[in-house]
Amino acid sequence: MDFSVALARKQQTLMQRARILQAIRAFFITDDFLEVETPQRLPGNAPEMHIDAEPSGPWFLQTSPELCMKRLLAAGCPRLFQISRCWRQGERGRRHLPEFTLLEWYRGGADYHALMEDCRKLLSHLVPGGRLQWQGREIDLSSEWQRLTVDEAFRRYAGCSCLEALEQDRFDQLLVEKVEPCLGLETPTLLCDYPLPLGALARRKPDDPRWAERFELYVAGIELANGFSELCDPVEQVRRFAAEEEARRQAGKPPYPVPTRFLRELGRLESAAGIALGIDRLVMLLTDKEDIAEVVAFPPEDL
Amino acid sequence: MYTCSDLKKGLKILIDGEPHVIAQFDFTKPGKGQALYKCKLRNMLTGALFDRTYRSGESFEPANLVERDMQYLYQDDNGYVFMDQKTYDQTTIAEEVLGDDRYFLIDNMEVKVLMFGERGIGVTLPNFVNLRVTQSDPWVKGDTAAGNNKPATVESGYTLQVPSFVEEGTLIQIDTRTGEYVTRVKE
Numbered sequence: 001m002d003f004s005v006a007l008a009r010k011q012q013t014l015m016q017r018a019r020i021l022q023a024i025r026a027f028f029i030t031d032d033f034l035e036v037e038t039p040q041r042l043p044g045n046a047p048e049m050h051i052d053a054e055p056s057g058p059w060f061l062q063t064s065p066e067l068c069m070k071r072l073l074a075a076g077c078p079r080l081f082q083i084s085r086c087w088r089q090g091e092r093g094r095r096h097l098p099e100f101t102l103l104e105w106y107r108g109g110a111d112y113h114a115l116m117e118d119c120r121k122l123l124s125h126l127v128p129g130g131r132l133q134w135q136g137r138e139i140d141l142s143s144e145w146q147r148l149t150v151d152e153a154f155r156r157y158a159g160c161s162c163l164e165a166l167e168q169d170r171f172d173q174l175l176v177e178k179v180e181p182c183l184g185l186e187t188p189t190l191l192c193d194y195p196l197p198l199g200a201l202a203r204r205k206p207d208d209p210r211w212a213e214r215f216e217l218y219v220a221g222i223e224l225a226n227g228f229s230e231l232c233d234p235v236e237q238v239r240r241f242a243a244e245e246e247a248r249r250q251a252g253k254p255p256y257p258v259p260t261r262f263l264r265e266l267g268r269l270e271s272a273a274g275i276a277l278g279i280d281r282l283v284m285l286l287t288d289k290e291d292i293a294e295v296v297a298f299p300p301e302d303l
Numbered sequence: 304m305y306t307c308s309d310l311k312k313g314l315k316i317l318i319d320g321e322p323h324v325i326a327q328f329d330f331t332k333p334g335k336g337q338a339l340y341k342c343k344l345r346n347m348l349t350g351a352l353f354d355r356t357y358r359s360g361e362s363f364e365p366a367n368l369v370e371r372d373m374q375y376l377y378q379d380d381n382g383y384v385f386m387d388q389k390t391y392d393q394t395t396i397a398e399e400v401l402g403d404d405r406y407f408l409i410d411n412m413e414v415k416v417l418m419f420g421e422r423g424i425g426v427t428l429p430n431f432v433n434l435r436v437t438q439s440d441p442w443v444k445g446d447t448a449a450g451n452n453k454p455a456t457v458e459s460g461y462t463l464q465v466p467s468f469v470e471e472g473t474l475i476q477i478d479t480r481t482g483e484y485v486t487r488v489k490e
Contacts, residue, residue: 050337090308090338093330172336173356180333198335216334226334276334 013295017283020126021083024103024279027125033079033105038068040085044256047244048200052089052253054098060256061087064276065104066201067262070230073106073272074265081105083279094291095222098300101279106230108272111203112213115227115275116190119217120145123188126286134220134285139187146189149211153191157182163210166195184218191216200240202228217277219285227275234266305363307340315347315366322347322366322419347424350399370415370427375408383408385416385423394423401425406461407432407479428479433488434458435474442467 025035045053045063053060065084072080086102107114123141124130130142154162158174165171183189192215196204199212213229231237241258249255283295293299305316312328327343340357347366373385373394382397383405394416398405407428408414415427439455455465457475465484469475476485 048335050332050335091330091332093332096330096332172333173339173358175333175336176331176339176341177356200335223334 007297010294010297013283013287013289014297016287017295020283020286021279023126024083024122027122028081028105031079033081034077036069036072036077036080036082037084038065038072038082040065042067044259046201046259046262047241047248047256049244049247049251053256054087054089055254063088064102066274066276067259069104069106069274070269070272071262071265073108073274074268078108079106092300095281095284097280097292097296103277103279103282104274106272106274109270110273111229111271112192112215112227112273115273116145116147116215116217118275119188119190119225119227119277123219126282132219132285134288135290137185137220139184139220141188143187145187146184148183148189148191149193150191150195151193153179153183162195166197171195171198180218180223181221184220184222188224189218191218199228199231200244201231201237203231222281222285223278224281224285225275225277227273230269230272230274232266232269232271234263237266238263305365307338307357307359307361310340310342310357310363315368317364317366318344318346322368322424324366326352347419348400350402366419368424369418371418373414373416373423375410375412375414377410385414385426392421394418394421396423396426403461403482404428404479406457406459406482407434407477408459409434430479431476431485432479433474433476434461436465436469436471439465439469439471441470 029035040062041056041059042062043059045051045060046067051063053063064086065082069080069082081104083101083103085099087099089098091098105118127141130140132139132141151162154160154165154174158165158178162171165174183191193205193211194202194214196210196212199214202212202214205211205213215227216223217225245255280292280295284292287295289295305314310325310328312325314325316323316325323344323346325342326345329341330338331341332338338359342355342357343352344355345352371387373387376384376386378384382395383401384393384395386393404426409432412429416423417425417427434457436455437458439453442453451467452464453467454462455469456462463477463482463484465475469487474488474490476488477483478485
C-alpha cells in the first residue's frame with residue numbers, strides 16, 4: 001500500500017490518541033498531581049538485567065524517568081506525573097516499540113495499594129461507560145478487578161509455584177506463554193507480589209520477605225502497567241543495584257555508572273509508591289487496535 | 304551464525320540438521336524480564352508446522368539453500384523428477400513436499416528448484432500455467448447460483464471454481480500463486 005494512504009488511515013487513531021493524552025493530563029491535574037519534565041538523556045539508568053539503554057554519546061537515553069522523578073519526590077513534591085518518551089534497545093514486536101511513550105506517576109507517603117486504586121480510577125475516567133471492547137472481547141472495568149498474587153497465578157495457569165519457575169530459570173517463558181494470556185480477560189487483573197529478586201527497586205512485603213510489593217496491571221492479556229511500593233532504604237538499594245550490575249557484567253552488557261545522587265537523596269524518602277504505564281498499549285486497548293504500530297504515526301520501519 | 308536479533312519472518316535456519324523457515328515471528332518481553340522470540344517454524348522437508356520460543360543468547364545455523372534452473376521431466380513412484388539442463392543432474396521431489404504446486408507442473412516446464420544440498424525441496428513456478436478442463440458439469444439454464452461459478456477439474460487432477468461458460472475441453476489459464484482461474488485461452 002502507498003505509504004501516505006496508510007498514514008492517512010491512521011488519522012482517526014492519532015486523533016483518539018491525542019484525546020486520550022489530554023484526558024490523562026486532566027485526570028492527574030484534577031487530583032493535584034504536578035506534571036514534571038525530567039531530562040531524557042542521562043549519565044546512566046537504574047541497572048536492570050533485562051533492560052538495555054540506547055547509548056547517546058557518552059551518556060544514555062532514558063529507559064524510564066524513574067530516578068529523576070524519585071529525586072523530585074525525595075525533595076518534597078508529594079504527587080508527580082510525567083508523560084515522556086523512553087528508549088529500550090532491541091525491543092520491537094507486536095506489543096513493543098524501541099521508542100515508546102510512558103506515563104509515570106508517584107505518590108509520597110503511599111504504598112502500592114494506592115496505585116492500584118489510581119489505575120481503577122484512571123481507566124474509569126478514560127472509559128466512562130465502564131466497558132472496553134477489544135478484538136471481539138468485552139472487559140468490564142466497573143466491577144471489582146481480579147487480584148492474584150504471582151504465585152497464585154503460576155499455580156493456577158503454569159502448574160508450578162513461581163519460586164520453582166524462578167529456580168529453573170523458566171519464570172519469564174511460563175509467564176509469557178501460560179500466565180499472561182489468561183490475565184485481564186473479564187475484568188482487569190492486578191498481578192501482585194513478585195518474588196523479591198524481580199523487584200529491584202521495590203520494597204519487601206513486611207509480613208513475608210520472600211516477596212516484593214510490586215504489581216502489574218493486565219487488560220486483555222496485555223501487560224499495561226508496573227508499579228510498586230518504593231524501596232526507600234539506600235543501603236539495601238545499593239546492594240540490589242550491585243547485584244543487577246554484576247548480572248549485567250556477567251552477561252557481557254555495558255556497565256551503567258552508579259547513580260550516586262539518587263542513592264544519596266533516596267534516604268530522605270520515608271515511603272512512596274510509583275508506577276509506569278505504557279501509553280501506546282493503552283491507546284491500543286482504547287482504540288481496539290491489535291498491533292502497536294497502528295497507534296503511532298511512524299513505527300521505526302517507516303523512518 | 305544468526306543470533307536471536309536476526310530472527311524474522313522468512314528467515315531459513317537449520318534445526319537438527321533440517322532446513323526450517325520462520326512462518327510467523329513475534330518479539331515479546333515481560334517489562335522487567337528477559338526477551339523472548341516466539342516463532343512458528345515450518346520444516347521445509349516435511350511441511351510440519353510447530354511453535355518454538357527462543358531466549359536471547361541462543362544462536363542458529365543458516366540453512367544454505369540455493370535455487371537452480373531446472374526442467375520438469377516426469378512423475379514416477381518416488382515423486383516428481385527435475386533435471387538441470389546444463390549438468391544433467393536430476394532430483395526427485397516427493398508429492399507431499401511439493402503440495403499443490405504439483406498440480407501446475409507441465410512436462411518440460413522450466414522452473415526454479417530450491418535445493419538443500421543435493422536435494423530439491425521446492426519449486427518456484429511460472430506465475431501462470433495453461434491447463435485443459437477434463438471434467439465440469441454443464442451449466443443448467445436458470446441456475447443462478449452465487450457468482451455463476453461451478454467446479455471444474457483440470458488434466459492434472461486439480462479442482463477449482465470456473466465461470467459457468469467454461470466447458471469440458473476448454474484450455475484455461477490458472478494463477479499458480481493463488482490457484483485461481485484467470486481466463487480462457489484461445490487456441
